[in-house]
Amino acid sequence: MTNQGLAVYENGYPVTFGHIDNRGIARPSALFDMMQDAATAHAETLHLSSQDLGAFWVLSRLHCTVCRPVYPHETIDIRTWCAGIKGATWLRAFALSIDGQQIGQAISSWVVLDWADHHIIRPNRIPAAQDYMELAKKECPPIPGKLTCGQTVPHHVHTVRYSDLDINGHMNNVKIVDVVCDGLELDRLQNQFVSEIQVNYTSECMPGEEILISAGNAADGCRYLFGQAGSQPRFEAMAKLSAWAKKEEN
Secondary structure, three states: OOOHHHOEEEEEEEOOHHHEOOOOOEOHHHHHHHHHHHHHHHHHHOOOOHHHHOEEEEEEEEEEEEOOOOOOOOEEEEEEEEEEEEOOEEEEEEEEEEOOEEEEEEEEEEEEEEOOOOOEEOHHHOOHHHHHHHHOOOOOOOOOOOOOOOOOEEEEEEEOOHHHEOOOOOEOHHHHHHHHHHHHOHHHOOOEEEEEEEEEEOOOOOOOOEEEEEEEEOOOOOEEEEEEEOOEEEEEEEEEEEEOOOOOOO
């Protein structure tokens, strides 16, 4: 575990038409899905998988920026590495590249939950946490902060159903990104892409729950979204849109 060769995991992810939206570019959720896969694979390499821990990982927050849209048939090279531990959260960083050029980066925070009652298991109760810290870079990047959603209005209601669920029995974080993007109404924005996005996962979205998504624009030029079941918060998100020119067909 102290071998620094384990410190970074890298893999290439081909972009297929299953990742593409109605505008011909990759959905933001596709990038989240690829990063989640890379994080899982790296955890397995470090013997920090759910099977190793007897518990499961949950993404708490993720902040991602990209400088351009991603197109079908491109391959995203994702590098991920241990970025330290703060409190109950394990930090993980990502770099996204295409053809040797970095197009994006991300920082995420994760927690470990026990199977029985989904309570957080703090890193000081996990022996492998020390090994994780040894692999981390010296400077620990800031955890993605709390979002102030401000003035929002109801946008739509999403009912959690079978297609949203993952192996942990709750709505998968990637599916939540899709719901957030529904609130952004990306299908109507032919000349803008999501250049920055942060999602904070507050609480599990369970089968059958009706999630009210509220949305609003802020003075900083970002759009903020808030998901709640009844009076209970489930997630909050921020997105920034940037202009793009549609790629010409060869």
